[in-house]
Each structure stands twice: as C-alpha cells, then as structure tokens.
Amino acid sequence: MYADIIIDITHEKLDKVFQYSIPSRLEGMLEVGTEVVVPFGRGNKETHGYVIAFSEKTDYDPAKIKEITGKAEESMAIEGKLVALAAWMKEHYGGTMIQALKTVLPVKKKEKIRQKRTVHLLLDEEAGKRQLDIYLHKNQKARARLLAGLLDQPVQEYELLTKKLNVTGTVIRTLEEQKILTVEYEDMLRNPVDYQKKTGKQIVYTEEQERAIRTFVQDYQAGKRKTYLLYGITGSGKTEVYMEMIEQIVKMGKQAIVLIPEIALTYQTVMRFYGRFGDRVSILNSRLSPGERFDQLERIRRGKVDVMIGPRSALFTPFSDLGLIVIDEEQESAYKSEQVPRYHARETAVARATMEGASVVLGSATPSVDAYFKAKQGEYTLLELTRRAKGQNLASVYTVDMREELKKGNRSIISDRLKELIEDRLQKHQQIMLFLNRRGYAGFVSCRSCGYVVKCPHCDVSLSAHRGGKLVCHYCGYETKQMNRCPECGSGYIGGFKAGTQQIEELIKRMFPQAGVLRMDLDTTKSKDGHEKILAAFANHEADILIGTQMIVKGHDFPEVTLVGVLAADLSLYSNDYQSAERTFQLLTQAAGRAGRGSAGGEVVIQTYSPEHYSIQRAAAQDYDGFYEEEINYRSLMGYPPVHQLLAVWMSGSEEEHLKKAAGYLKEFTERLNRQKKLAIIGPTAPFIEKVNDRYRQLIYIKSEEYKFLIEAKDLMEQYIEMNSGFRSLRIQFDFNPMST
Ligand code: ADP
Ligand code: ZN
C-alpha cells in the first residue's frame, strides 16, 4: 500500500502529490487527512505532510519510494470529507493544495484537555468506621482525617477535598491502594458560553414563517436537498425560522452550522440559540483561546454538539452527519476570504452540502445580487417573509439634494433639514445616529455643485485619484489628468471628499453643544472591548448622538433611536468597482433599518449629491426588487457577475519594471489561449493602492460567460507561471468574482 501525500510547504513547485510507502508498523493507523512525518528532498529532511489518498500501485520504481517515518502525534487530523472539500476549493479558487487543506482545518495542534477529579469512598458506613478506628489506633492522623471527611460526604471534588482537610496527594494514593477510595477522572470540555438553560420555543409562527418552514421540512423529508434563499425584511423573524429548521433536522440526528458575520455575533444572538438548544450549541470566534477552540472540536467529536455558530471559518466544522448550513446576512462581504484560497463561504457551503447530502439556507433582508439572480434562475429556492413579526412600521425616508444646499449658501456637511430634525430629537430626549458612508471609498472625484462624478469612458466605474494628479480606471488602466473645473457645469467645487468621522464629531459638538456625542470608528474601537463599550454606553442613553462608519449600521437594536442621518451617501456609490451600487443600496437599507425599532417610529435623512441615482432612489423607497432589476441590467450590459464571471489576477513584486513586464507577458499568454474568444482580457493595470509593504501591484481582469472557462485559464496560467523563472520573485494570486470591502 502507498499513501499520496501533500507536503506541508507552500510552494507552487511542490504543489503535487508525493507517494510514500506505508511501513507495517503504521498499517491501519493512517487515514485520509492524517498528518505524517516523512523524509523529504535531497537531504531526506524530516518534513510534515497530509495523507490525501491511498493506492495499491505506484507508477514509480517501488524500490526508490521512501517510507513514511511516523504519525505527527501532536496534530489534529483533517476529516476525510473536508479533504475532498479542500480539493474542490483549490480547483475553484486557485492556490496550492496545502493552503486549501490548512483552510479547512480549524485547529492544527492538539491541546491538553482539562480534567476534573472526584474522590469516591468505596466502603459502606460500617466498614468505614472500623477502618477509621484502625487509623486512629495507629495514630495515622492524615488518613483518619481524610476518611472521616469522606464518611461525612462520600463523593467529593479532589482539589476541594485536599484543601479542606489539609491532606496531600500521597495520602489519597495510599487510601486508593488500600481500596478504601477511588479517584475518577472526567474531561472538562469548556463551553464558551456559560449558559445552559433551555427555554424552548415560545412564539406562534406567522403564516409566512409557517410556509417557509413547511416548504423546507417537506423537501427534506422527501429526501430533497436544496439551497434556499430566505428573503425577509429586518425583524420579519428569519432567525426564528432558522431555529425551527435546525430543530427539525436535529430531531433526525443531524447537525447544523450557522454562519453569522463576526460583527453580528453578539451575546444576544447566541443566547437565542442557547435558549432553544441548551448546551448542545457551540460557538467558534476569534476571541476563543486555542484551548477553548480545541475543546469545541473535542465536544463535536464526542457528539455533544448539534449546532455550531460562528463566522466564515466555522463552515469547516467537522460534523459527522451534517444536515443544514445556514448563512445569515449572506450578502456580507465578510463571507469572502481575502487569503488564498480566496473562497466565498456561500459557494463553498453549497459545495460542502452537495458532497455531504445537506441543505443550505441563505438569509437576508437585502439579498446579494448574486443570490437573488440564482434564485430567479431557479438554482436556489426562494422563501419570502414580507412582514415584520411584531408588526412595527418601517421608518420614513427622505433624501436631501446637497447640490441645492450649496446653492442656498449652506456649505456645511449637515443639511438644514437634518439640522432641524436633530434639534427636534434632542428636545424630545430621543436618540440620533449619524452615519458616514466611507465604505469602499477609493478617492473618487466629484463636483459638489452639480454632482458630476468623473468616470471611465470604457468601464462605467468612477476613476480614482492617484499620486501626481492622475485619475485612473481600476479595471482597464485608462488615465486622465485631474481637472480643476467641473467639465459639466464649470464650477470650481470639484475634488475628492475629505471629511472623516472625527471632523464630523467636532462639527456636531460645535453645532449642538448641549448634546452628548459618541464616535465609533476604527480609531475609537482599537481597544479590546472598545466596540462593546461604545454600543453599551449608547444603549444606556449615556449619549444622544452616535457618529460612525458602517460599523454602526449593522444589526444593533436601539429602540430610542428615532432619527438616522446618512452623510454623503455617495461615498460608496462611486467607489471604483462594479459592486458599488449594490453596496450603497445595502448600506442605506441597513441604516434605514436602525431608525424606529421601538414604538416611537422613525425618520431617515439621506444626504446625497446624486439623488437621481437608482440605488439611492430605490433605497429611499425601500424597493429591493426595483433596485435589483436596474442593477442586473447594468451587470448584464457591462459583462459583470453574476451574469458573467470575472477573474482578477493579482500580481505583486518589489521591482516595478520587472513586475510590469511579467504582467505584460502573462497577459499575452492569456491572449494566446483565447483563440476561441471565450475570454475578455483587461489590463494589466495598477490597482487603487499601487504599492503595499514596498511591493508594487498589478492586476489583470478576465471576463467570461462561464466559470469553467476561467478555471481552465487559471490552470494554464498556473502552469505557465511555474515553468517560467521570470515569475519566481513575484506573488501571484487568483481571485474569482472578487468583492471589495
Ligand atoms: P430577523 O432575523 O428577520 O431580523 P428575528 O427572528 O430576529 O428577525 O425576529 C425579530 C423579533 O421578532 C425578535 O424579537 C423575535 O423574537 C420576534 N419574533 C419573530 N417571530 C415572531 C413571531 N412569530 N411572533 C412573535 N414574535 C416573533
Ligand atoms: Zn459640476
């Protein structure tokens, strides 16, 4: 028997299977996914690797095949099913197999399991008293003390007992040898949330919830495994629906994974799952220690967990009989990994579910264009919740045209309308959130007088201001000079948008000196609990106004907030990528969802220089379907995902000239591949951030109608890169259907 092994060294040249023979002492001890130690390379250096398959025969000379040295005892094995998933990820997203294997392995090293020891008295009362007399008679005081204590209370915790009675471990061992007592050991696997009370289901489902649950359960019982898109407005009761679906599959002896964006993985959410499933719930997040993470995997291995909640990486929870994967807020960009392999949790979840016979439920109040497209195509099954479960109303939304403000002579970043409403709310002692939309902000240039934004004539995305007064298209490399007069209206108010949250905080404090103001952005949340502290202070009404970036619009419930102001809604709209309208729509919709969560109702003011843009108009009207129709037309027209497929090839190197030349060669190579014109190749071009850590960057985009053509192109490019030494000093990464954050 031979084992196919992937060596634990990340290098394109070593990205292949190496065969080793299995010595008889290891027979039956290795499985797919086991980490082993093998001699490797010319010097036969001890190197680690993972078994990914076994074979009876080999194509090499059996006499020359080396032998596996042994098992890596300290390591966790990768579940066989996840090895298959890793292979799928490598195939779909590029990178090496070892990178893919490490991605699906949640904990690499074994940790020590803590143990609880208890001491049990083995004698009955009569025999115990007789023995006690013997000890007293022989003046064996420590033994007598211990036995007397146990006669009082025959089962006691070891540590407490030794302390309370002042006896040593030696004394306990002596009595154990004399068969007077026994010590029992029990593994203490920590549960990261210290809460076990089960409250069960406490609500009556709405008709819409019933229908969604019924569809899922009937399909499931009929053996149909599908991907569902649960499209339900905020507060429509999606979480309750997930929990019921999970309960149903748990009853069938299966397990569920629930993915939640890390930022929304709050105590409140987790508590709802604990209330329903008790301590058969586990969480994985970045705050757990290695020991706590290991304990969770051990609990899973011992069948003590039915539901795992966590961010993207929890997708790789090694359940033995996975029945359902839920992805809440599926539109979040956090589900796309920025490390090789650059996988998307949504696609990867569907792949895993298909391999293991599970279903997938994607939930969202504003589905990603990608998921909604697939639902319309029939690839996903659509389930809808159109009403709020508790019947609250949605907030009223107004847009303010900031160009008009400038005409009236108001040059401030706060419109008159918003100012009046803030004053009103302060008087009523209600709370206000001001949201500065800086997401995806990439230095676009616009006119504050007429709203004109400088865009690429070829790609219909905004140009980014680069060093030296250049405006550059991030997709095709088109360049033009920065202008100082607006080409549309001739005004001089053309330039980049400069205000940050700190300037806004200062301005607000000057305008409303009586108000208490909190600010939440990367700066103020650097400390460990910075985030929670600010949110808790605001929730306690320690401040009237909360100013922040997109961090403040995600999922937090503040019933006393009755006004939300969105400053410069356009900032994300003119970021330089094809998803900017989608992201803007989502942020505005989420921001609107923050107002009026309580009984008082709420208002939202969206300040914009482009009130005519469809993503702003549709967000103001809270019209998702209308937005989707316009957006999908744009994607289709311009050849962007999800209608077409897009592959970004990122290249970086420390020498600019060399990098540019290599990028040119790689592009020429792809053009030669493209005789049948299945690909559209764009670039190479410098991305918005041209240099990171002293490495220059170049990008090539490839568009195609079908994903499989992009995979073919990627495979051939990988071969070409490996064969040509000119690429050796460069870092090259593939990014399928990239998402910017
Ligand atoms: P979503 O996940 O769609 O935002 P949730 O499941 O969090 O919605 O529900 C919002 C609120 O409504 C929660 O407090 C939840 O307990 C409550 N809720 C959900 N469904 C019902 C129902 N059928 N009856 C009463 N309350 C409900
Ligand atoms: Zn203008």
Ligand code: ZN
């Ligand atoms: Zn362009």
